[in-house]
Amino acid sequence: MRVSLKAIVFTVVxxxxxxxxxxxxxxxxxxxxxxxxxxxxxxxxxFFQLSLELVDYPLHFYLSYQWLSKHLDQxxxxxxxxxxxxxxxxxxxxxxxxxxxxxxxxQWDAYLANYQDSKSKQAxxxxxxxxxxxxxxxxxxxxxxxxxxxxxxxxxxCDQLLAKFTQSSFLTQKLIWQRFRMAIDARQYDLASYLRxxxxxxxxxxxxxxxxxxxxxxxxxxxxxxxxxxxxxQKADMFVYAVQRIIGLDVDKALHIWDAxxxxxxxxxxxxxxIDRSIALQLTFSKSDKAYAYFSRLKQSDEATRAWTVRAAxxxxxxxxxxxxxxxxxxxxxxxxxxxxxxxxxxxxxNQLKKARELFIDLAKERSYYGFLAADYLQQDYLLAxxxxxxxxxxxxxxxxxxxxxxxxxxxxxxxxxxxxxxxWQAIRGLKGTKLLVAAKIAEQWRWHKQAIMTVAQAKYWxxxxxxxxxxxxxxxxxxxxxxxxxxxxxxxxxxxxxxxxETANSPAGALGLMQVMPKTGKQIAKEIKFxxxxxxxxxxxxxxxxxxxxxxxxxxxxxSGNFALAAAAYNAGPDSVNRWLNLDNVYAADLWIxxxxxxxxxxxxxxxxxxxxxxxxxxxxxxxxxxxxMINIQPRNVSQSYESI
Numbered sequence: 001m002r003v004s005l006k007a008i009v010f011t012v013v014x015x016x017x018x019x020x021x022x023x024x025x026x027x028x029x030x031x032x033x034x035x036x037x038x039x040x041x042x043x044x045x046x047f048f049q050l051s052l053e054l055v056d057y058p059l060h061f062y063l064s065y066q067w068l069s070k071h072l073d074q075x076x077x078x079x080x081x082x083x084x085x086x087x088x089x090x091x092x093x094x095x096x097x098x099x100x101x102x103x104x105x106x107q108w109d110a111y112l113a114n115y116q117d118s119k120s121k122q123a124x125x126x127x128x129x130x131x132x133x134x135x136x137x138x139x140x141x142x143x144x145x146x147x148x149x150x151x152x153x154x155x156x157x158c159d160q161l162l163a164k165f166t167q168s169s170f171l172t173q174k175l176i177w178q179r180f181r182m183a184i185d186a187r188q189y190d191l192a193s194y195l196r197x198x199x200x201x202x203x204x205x206x207x208x209x210x211x212x213x214x215x216x217x218x219x220x221x222x223x224x225x226x227x228x229x230x231x232x233x234q235k236a237d238m239f240v241y242a243v244q245r246i247i248g249l250d251v252d253k254a255l256h257i258w259d260a261x262x263x264x265x266x267x268x269x270x271x272x273x274x275i276d277r278s279i280a281l282q283l284t285f286s287k288s289d290k291a292y293a294y295f296s297r298l299k300q301s302d303e304a305t306r307a308w309t310v311r312a313a314x315x316x317x318x319x320x321x322x323x324x325x326x327x328x329x330x331x332x333x334x335x336x337x338x339x340x341x342x343x344x345x346x347x348x349x350x351n352q353l354k355k356a357r358e359l360f361i362d363l364a365k366e367r368s369y370y371g372f373l374a375a376d377y378l379q380q381d382y383l384l385a386x387x388x389x390x391x392x393x394x395x396x397x398x399x400x401x402x403x404x405x406x407x408x409x410x411x412x413x414x415x416x417x418x419x420x421x422x423x424x425w426q427a428i429r430g431l432k433g434t435k436l437l438v439a440a441k442i443a444e445q446w447r448w449h450k451q452a453i454m455t456v457a458q459a460k461y462w463x464x465x466x467x468x469x470x471x472x473x474x475x476x477x478x479x480x481x482x483x484x485x486x487x488x489x490x491x492x493x494x495x496x497x498x499x500x501x502x503e504t505a506n507s508p509a510g511a512l513g514l515m516q517v518m519p520k521t522g523k524q525i526a527k528e529i530k531f532x533x534x535x536x537x538x539x540x541x542x543x544x545x546x547x548x549x550x551x552x553x554x555x556x557x558x559x560x561s562g563n564f565a566l567a568a569a570a571y572n573a574g575p576d577s578v579n580r581w582l583n584l585d586n587v588y589a590a591d592l593w594i595x596x597x598x599x600x601x602x603x604x605x606x607x608x609x610x611x612x613x614x615x616x617x618x619x620x621x622x623x624x625x626x627x628x629x630x631m632i633n634i635q636p637r638n639v640s641q642s643y644e645s646i
Contacts, residue, residue, distance in 0.1 A: 028057045029414060039067050058403075058410040062419075065090040072101035075110065089426045099126075108133045121147060125158035132161060141170045149179055151186030166198075173200060184211050184241070207234045214238060218245035222257055224264070236265040243275055251282040273300060280305070284312045285598040287584060292316045292325075306333065310342060311596045319349035337363060341370040342595075344377075367462075369607035372614060372627040373591060384618060387463040389456070391441040399438050402427075412446070418504075424451050428458070437461060447472060449501035469615050472501050473514065473542045480550035486557075489620060490564070491515075491550055493612035494571065497605060498549075503542050512539035515549025522548050564613075564630045565590050565606055569597065572605040582637035590631035 031050055038047040047067060054060045061084070068078050078098050085091040095116070102111040108130040115127050124147050132140040144165040147158065154162065165171055176198050183192035192215065196208040210230045213220060220226045221242035227235050239261065246254040258275055276297050281304070283291035291312035298305060306329050313321035323346045329339055340363050347356035356377075363374035367385055375382050399405055404427035411420035428439050436459040443452035449470045456467060471492070481488035498516040499505035511518050517525075519536035525548045526533035538544045553571055560566035560578065570578045581597060597603045610630050617625055 028054060032057060032059055032063065032414070035063050036066065039063070039070060058406045059414075061085055062090065062407075065094055068094055069097055072098050073105075079114075089423060099123075103130070106133070121150070122155040122157045125155065125161050129157075129161045132164065137164075141165050141168050145170055145175065149175065149182065151179070151182035151184075151188055151191070153188070153191055173204065177204060180208060180211070184215055187215060189215055203231050207231050210234070210238060211241075214242045214245075218242040218249075219253075221246070221261075222253070224261060236267055236271065239265050240267065240271045240275060244278060247275070247278045247282050251279060251286055251288075254282075255279055269299070273298065277305060280312070281308055284308045284315065284596065287315050287588075287596060289316050292318065292321055301328070303330075303333065306330070310339070314342070314592050315596060319346050322346045323350065337366055337368055337370040338595075341373060344374065348377075367465075367611075367615070369611045369627070372611060373631075376626050376628040381623070382614065382618065384465055384615065385463050386465040388466060389437045389441050389461065389464045391438040395434070395438045396442060396445075399435060399442065405439075405442075421448060421451060424448070428455055433459075440464075440467060444470070450499070450505075453500050465615065465619070469496060469612065469619060470501060471619070473503075473546060476542050476546040477550075480546050483547075484550045484554040486550060486554060487613070487617070487625075489613045489616035489622070489625075490553070490609075491546065492616040493609045494549060494553060494568075495546070496612045496616075497608050503545070504540055506540075512536060513545030513549075514542055515545045515552075517545060517548045517552065521552060525551055561635075563590075563632050563634070565594055565610065565632070566634070568606045568609040569594075569602055571609075573599055573602045577602075579637060582634070584634070584636035586636065588634040590634055593634040 031054055035047055035050045035054065038044075038050065044067075047063075051060070051063060051067075054063065061081075064081055068074060068081055072078070075098075078094060082091050082095060095114070099111060099114060102114070103126050111130045112127070112134065115123075115130075118124060118127075124143075128140040128143045128147070131137075131143075140161065141164065144161050147154070148162060148165060148171075176195055180192055180195040180199075183195060189212065192208070192212060196205060196212065199205050199208060207230055210227065211234075218241075221239060227238055230238055243254050243258050246257065258279065262272075262275075276294070280291060280294040280298060283294055292309065292315070295305065295309045295312055301309075306325070309328070310322060310325040313319075313325045322342065326334070326339060326343055326346060333339060334343070340359060344356045344359040344363065347353070347359065360374040360377050363371055364378055364380060365371065365383055365385075366374075367383060372382055400409060404423070408420050408423050408427050411417075411423060424443070428436065431439055436455060440452050440456040440459065440461075443449075443455055444467045447470075449472060452467055452470075456462075456464060462468070469492075473495070477488050477491045477495070480486075481491055495501060495514050498511075499514050501514065503514055505514070505516060506512055507516055509518070512522075517539050519539065522536065522539050522544075523533055525531070526538075529547075529551065531544075531547075539548065553567060556567040556570040556575060557564070559575055560570060566578055566582075569581075577599070581593075594603060594606050597606065610627060613630075614625060614627060617623070
C-alpha cells in the first residue's frame, strides 16, 4: 500500500504537536508544585512571577486560593476571586476563612457587607455582634432573642452578644422560663440549673426545682403526692413529661402510672395522644401482645403509627388484624415493597394463595430484600436485572473536556486524590440525564466507587449492577474471609454498606475505614489478636480495616449462634442492643424479627447487608445461598433489660 507524502507530513505534525502539548502540561505541573512551595515559604515575589506563567493551567485558581488563604488581608483580591469563581467549593471555603479574619480583626463594616445568611449559631452571633458594634444595638438585641431561645448551650462566640442581651430589657422572665423548659426537654441539666438561678419569682423557682428533680429522676412521678408543691399551671406538663421519660425505660411501669393517675390532671387532647402514641410504639418495640390493642386507642394516625400498627399485628400473629392494618395504609404506602411483601404473607396465612402468588410474582422482579424473599417463595432465581450504562468514548471525552472535570482530572494527575474527590461534587452539580450517567461511568473507571455509586443514585438509575456492587480490595477480603471462615460475599456486602469501598471513610460517630470500625473497638481487637496498634489512623488502611471488620463480624456470628441476620444487626447497633431485642417470650420468624427491630437504621442495614451478600455471591458465580437460608428463626434470650427507643 502506497502512502502519500502529504499523509506522512500530517502524521509527523500531529505527533510533534502531541509531544509539545505533553511537555507543556508536564512543565506546568512542575511549575505548579514550585509555586506551592513558594507560597509555603512566603516567597510572594517568586510566586507572582511564576503564577503569571500558569494563567492557563487548570489549577491556577487553586494556587490563588492557597495564596489568598494565607493573605486574608487582601480584601480586593479576595473579592475578585469570589467574583471569578462564584458558588464554587474553594470560593465558599475562602469566603468563610475571610469572614473569620474580618471578625477577628474587628473589621465590622466589611464583615457585615460580606456576611451570608447561615444556620450556624456561631455565625449568627458574630453577625449580630458586628451590628451591635456599629450601633444597630436594638436590631442586634432583638435578633439575639431568637438565638438565645435554645435548649442547648451556645458557642463561646455568642458570649459577648448574650452578655449584652441578658443585661438588657429584652430579656424577660417569660423568656427565661421558655428557655428553661427547652433545656428540660433537651435534658440539659446544667443549663436548666443556670436558668433557674436567673428566675426572680418564688413560684417559678419552686416549679423549676420540681422540673429539675423529674429531669434527674422521672420515676418520682409514681408517687401521687410528688407534685403537691408544683403550681397548678405546671402539674399536667410535669406529669406528661415524666411519663414520657419512663416509657422509654420501662413501658409497663409507665402504662400503670398513666392509667392510674391521668384522670387527676386536666390534660389536652394533644397530651393524651402524645402519651398514648408513645406507649403504643414502645409496646411494639418491646414485642408486647398488648401493642395492637393499644394502637386502637389512638384518635389520629401518621405514617409511623400506621406502619407500627401493622408490625404490632404481626407480633400478635393475628393475620386478620394484619390485613386490617394494611388496609389503613395510604395508597402510596401500600405500594412500597415492604407492605406488598407483608400483604402477600397475609394472603398466604389467610389461605388466599392465588392472590399471594400474583403479588409475589410481581415483587420477585425487584432486586431487593423483599424481592428475594418473594422469589424464594416462588422457588425461582433472583432477577438481578443487570443493564450496564452505555457511555461511549466520545461522550466520556466530551464530559472530561468540561472545565470542572478538567480540574478534577488535573488533581488526579498530581495524585491529589482528596482534592480531586472533593471537587467531584462540584463537577457533577447541575448535571442531569445522560451526562450524570456518563459521569458515574467515569468515576467507575477511576475506581472511585463511592462517587460512582452516589452519582448513579443521583441519576436514579439502579440497574448497572457491576457499578453499584463493585469488586475491590480483593486480596484483603479473600485473605480475611479465609482466616475467619467466612464467605467473601458477606465481607463484600458489609464493605459496600459501610463505606461504599471508600478506604478513608469517616462517620460522624467516629467509625473509620472500609468496614467502619470504631477506634475503641479497633484497639480492643488489636489487643485480642496481638496486632501492633499505633493509633486509630491504622483503621484507614484497607488491610487493617478488613482484618478487624471481618474479625468483629465473626465474633458477632459466633456470639449469636451463626445467625447472619443477628450478626449483621450487632455489627450495626452493637451486641447489647441485639441482646435487648432478644428478650422475647416466643420464637420469631426472622423476617418478622427484622421487620420489628426498633431502630430504623438497623432494620434497613440488616436487609441491605443480606441482600448485598446474595448479589455478590451471584456475581462470583455462586448461587448456593438464598435469602431464606439467612432467615433462621430467632430464639428468645432471657435478658431482663429495658431500653429507650429511637
